[in-house]
Amino acid sequence: MTAALLSLRGVSVGFGGVKVLDGIDLDVRPGEIRGLIGPNGAGKTTLLNVVCGIHGPSQGDVLLEGRSIVGLKPSRIAALGLGRTFQTSQLFRGMTVLENLMSGLHRRTRAGLIAASLNLASYREEEARAEEEARLALEFIGMADFADRPGTALSFGQQRVIEIARTLIGDPKVVLLDEPAVGLSMNRLAEFDRLLRRIRDEKGVTLILIEHVIRLVMDVCDQVTVLSSGRRIADGPPDQVRNDPDVIEAYLGKELRARHTAS
């Protein structure tokens, strides 16, 4: 068994008197696609925000490659190799698609104030390499033709995919995707499924998929974790989780659970 890439140890978060997360344990191994599902209000996005350093946990610890990242600034956590995307489109509206991707290279480029403002050769070379890399990243998602468009001129689904590419270009070890399939049509969904697998297989990136589209999660994930009311109620391969009585209850209610298990 390989060591976990990302671990949560007894993570709890409370806002006022309300416990949004209650003692969550989670181990995500390298190369995994992990699904994180649960009904609305289960605490999925809060968990993501804790991992990314936007809130601190009230209790517990978050480890990236065995090292605690609690209390670090979000930009520092990102620099350690943790990427994320957002529920709503977060493309930078003042930039073209290509420039958006190049901004994802921020932490892997070095040019400082002097090199950049004096347009020094070292900076120009780095910039040319960055542009090349951004174009390759656009090819990877099959959107090379969109390079010079303003990000906001694209469909919502396209913006989401570009955001994923913008995160990947920074060479993260693990990426948390917050409901990336919202608004995708059924045939787009199949394409997206393939894209996620390619990200894992070709880029070697571990993915954590927070998603409402259960079909996608069941198809693509190796392991699925289910949250309900801030607690982890199930954890395992998709088939096992799908038939877990607690999960059925959380999604469908007690009565349907009884009917489901009876049939």
Add this chain to the structure above:
Amino acid sequence: MNLFGRRNVLLALFALAAIAPHFVNTYHLFVCNLILVYVLLSIGLNILVGYAGQLAFANAAMFGIGAYGTGLLQVHFGLPFWLAFPLGAVIATSVGLAISLPALRVSGLYLALSSLAFAQFTQWVFLHWEKVTFGAGGFKTPTVSFAPLPVSKPIGLYYLTLILAAVLFLLAQNLVRSRIGRAFVAVRDGEVAAESLGIDLLRYKALAFGLSGFYAGIAGGIYSAMLNFVSPEGYDLFQMVLQKAMVVVGGLGSVAGSVLGAGAIVALLEALREVKGIQEIAFGAILVVFILFMPGGLVGFLKRKVPGWEEPLHRKGAGSAPAPAAAPAPAAGEARP
């Protein structure tokens, strides 16, 4: 190639500025010099507001700190202008960096208010710390000498400003299209997303404040030498409104726009100098027109109408101004009592 492309227009403007002293009288030379001072100010302000999206109102105060720094170092310590001037810019840069620290905790309206409070505090120091600043009456500064160069002070100062403005224009232009410029725009367009890409908010906000302080400090030093005189009222709220107007009229998030905006606003104020009452009304009206109908400013207009006009960063994007940065400007009309 496009005859009226961005580069050609800017080169033509530079050439015109370079030969201008041969054709204009002393007064108009002063006005041309003033335009160049405002070019420096609005480039710096545009980096902070237009690119990094920090809605701060401290630029007039930093302009004043550059002017007071340059002037007082000459008067109190007997430093020559050529030493006092760069030191004045260093002081303004340091103040810019220092006020970025509270700015990291607040944003939007709160940043606007706290930076305004800082600007008013600076005014108060200029007015009331009489032992050092000579109070409301201001003070005279020594006349700058360009010896051994065979040029008069106004001509020498004009060319000094022109060279500084051209160089600092080019540096800013390079900077905004680099990874640093992209980091500024990322911070402006989405702080949380910027952080998720490893962009350190603290670092880039501080950098934007420092740069705007530096540009304002350079402008302040020159301005004090132009007037041979420094007094508090040149660096008040109206000064701030003027600078904001230049950035909005020229185009938020465009270095070239800052040049056009500075030229347009100074020219407008000069043209209306004869009719005092009209000046402020026209000024307010123009601001309202730009905010309502041309949110991209002059540059947004040029981008749509002139095929060769391309702006670095958002190369082909429409002239979309970030909404919060444009918000304070409507107050401009009533800013002067």
